[in-house]
Amino acid sequence: MRISKHIPSIFNDVVGPVMRGPSSSHSAAALRIGRICRDVMAGDPGRVVVRYDAADALATTHESQGSDMGIKGGLLAYEADDPRLIDPDPHLVKAGIEVKFVVCDTGYSQANLYLISLENTMQQAEVLALSTGGGMIEVIRINGTELSIKGDRVEDLKLSAKGIPLSGGEHSGEFLKRRIFPVLPVGPPGEEALPFNNCTEMLAYNRGRQLSAWELGALYESSRAGISGEDVLGMMRNLHGIMRAAIDSGLKGTHFEDRILGAQSAGYQKKLDEGRLAGGELLHKITLYVSALMEVKSSMGVIVAAPTAGSCGTFPGALIAVADSLGLDDEHAVKALLAGSLVGLFIAGSSTFSAEIGACQAECGSGAGMAAAGIAWLLDGSLEQCMGAASLALQNSLGMICDPIAARVEAPCLGKNISSASNALVCANMALAGYEHLIPLDEVIETMDRVGKSLPHELRCTALGGLSITPSAKKLEKRINSQ
Numbered sequence: 001m002r003i004s005k006h007i008p009s010i011f012n013d014v015v016g017p018v019m020r021g022p023s024s025s026h027s028a029a030a031l032r033i034g035r036i037c038r039d040v041m042a043g044d045p046g047r048v049v050v051r052y053d054a055a056d057a058l059a060t061t062h063e064s065q066g067s068d069m070g071i072k073g074g075l076l077a078y079e080a081d082d083p084r085l086i087d088p089d090p091h092l093v094k095a096g097i098e099v100k101f102v103v104c105d106t107g108y109s110q111a112n113l114y115l116i117s118l119e120n121t122m123q124q125a126e127v128l129a130l131s132t133g134g135g136m137i138e139v140i141r142i143n144g145t146e147l148s149i150k151g152d153r154v155e156d157l158k159l160s161a162k163g164i165p166l167s168g169g170e171h172s173g174e175f176l177k178r179r180i181f182p183v184l185p186v187g188p189p190g191e192e193a194l195p196f197n198n199c200t201e202m203l204a205y206n207r208g209r210q211l212s213a214w215e216l217g218a219l220y221e222s223s224r225a226g227i228s229g230e231d232v233l234g235m236m237r238n239l240h241g242i243m244r245a246a247i248d249s250g251l252k253g254t255h256f257e258d259r260i261l262g263a264q265s266a267g268y269q270k271k272l273d274e275g276r277l278a279g280g281e282l283l284h285k286i287t288l289y290v291s292a293l294m295e296v297k298s299s300m301g302v303i304v305a306a307p308t309a310g311s312c313g314t315f316p317g318a319l320i321a322v323a324d325s326l327g328l329d330d331e332h333a334v335k336a337l338l339a340g341s342l343v344g345l346f347i348a349g350s351s352t353f354s355a356e357i358g359a360c361q362a363e364c365g366s367g368a369g370m371a372a373a374g375i376a377w378l379l380d381g382s383l384e385q386c387m388g389a390a391s392l393a394l395q396n397s398l399g400m401i402c403d404p405i406a407a408r409v410e411a412p413c414l415g416k417n418i419s420s421a422s423n424a425l426v427c428a429n430m431a432l433a434g435y436e437h438l439i440p441l442d443e444v445i446e447t448m449d450r451v452g453k454s455l456p457h458e459l460r461c462t463a464l465g466g467l468s469i470t471p472s473a474k475k476l477e478k479r480i481n482s483q
Contacts, residue, residue, distance in 0.1 A: 014344030027066030029131035034074020046120030133354030190226030213339035250292025290317035314367030340374030358452025365397030371424035403466025
């Protein structure tokens with residue numbers, strides 16, 4: 001099995017997946033892991049036991065944030081936006097798949113770890129996999145043998161009769177053939193060398209070329225994925241259409257029983273129409289668009305994780321609101337998404353989008369940095385101003401904790417998405433007005449990574465600290481769990 005350094009992609013790591021569910025690092029990643037497990041078992045998962053480590057954030061959030069749902073959907077070979085994810089249990093029964101979830105001491109200390117045992121009449125398998133943030137995954141061990149499957153290519157495995165992965169001359173005897181199919185939209189890196197890997201390299205590359213931020217984003221992804229620049233634009237147009245549809249759906253009102261926050265954007269619009277809210281037109285539009293996206297997510301509607309489901313409102317909500325406020329067409333918004341995605345690429349390459357590793361600064365903070373760059377581009381900012389805006393927005397996000405109330409990705413997530421989108425707007429304006437960001441973007445990203453890893457475990461999406469453990473939050477959690 002070839003193990004190589006991860007090279008991020010806009011459509012794998014930064015903008016996507018298209019999904020349902022509360023959390024990309026929980027539900028979408030778990031679905032992808034479940035699908036790979038199904039392939040390991042040749043389409044017949046049989047009896048499945050999923051183990052979460054007692055010291056991991058998944059121990060307290062696997063049910064409320066959709067990991068269990070995602071695993072079930074993956075074992076059924078569903079896509080991440082399949083409507084059947086809302087209630088997969090009847091489909092499991094029909095397919096003859098038994099699934100059990102256990103919290104225990106797995107013996108492993110990695111964050112977001114899934115230890116999955118599967119058994120059917122022909123085969124047994126134990127799969128060890130990680131969710132690495134934003135829906136990205138890596139299978140790191142099958143039946144005790146180390147390997148690396150990230151879901152970006154077809155993997156042809158040869159297993160012994162006992163299911164052990166084989167290599168080299170061990171293939172002389174009888175073996176099982178298992179084909180693992182891709183779960184990511186973009187395949188492995190092409191042969192073409194990437195134009196840059198970080199912000200410093202990008203700025204140096206662009207000297208004398210004078211390409212805009214969106215053009216550099218399209219160039220990177222074209223080189224990374226081995227597709228044309230027009231294909232890159234086409235893929236982003238499709239994602240923008242899904243984002244726009246989610247905003248429109250959310251503004252009309254959403255309904256879902258199993259959530260702690262109802263549809264609130266309609267009430268905001270009513271007060272706005274009555275002239276009872278302070279602020280400018282654009283700030284109100286940002287609040288409404290971000291709220292709409294988050295409410296669609298919480299009602300199991302279809303959204304784009306950008307860069308994660310928990311922060312799905314910040315980046316697209318801010319950019320599309322600004323584009324609409326300026327009277328710009330959809331193509332401007334699409335290109336702004338590519339411009340902002342550059343920042344996400346640099347974060348994916350040097351840090352993480354996982355709140356379990358980097359807290360909410362890795363999710364809403366990253367979304368703010370991406371949005372700030374995209375807004376600066378919409379305002380005709382230079383490449384340097386776009387990156388300066390991102391630096392300012394990330395600086396303002398350092399130390400943002402992840403403390404979900406009732407272990408749900410709803411509150412204070414909604415407020416953090418709205419404040420992060422507002423932060424992005426302010427920082428874009430500051431950059432264009434000549435405010436100095438002082439610290440280069442690459443150094444801010446390195447700092448964000450260091451700060452996130454130094455935060456206490458309780459403040460990194462475990463629901464064991466911050467607002468999660470206030471008396472009111474615990475009372476709410478008890479009430480929800482008793483329903």
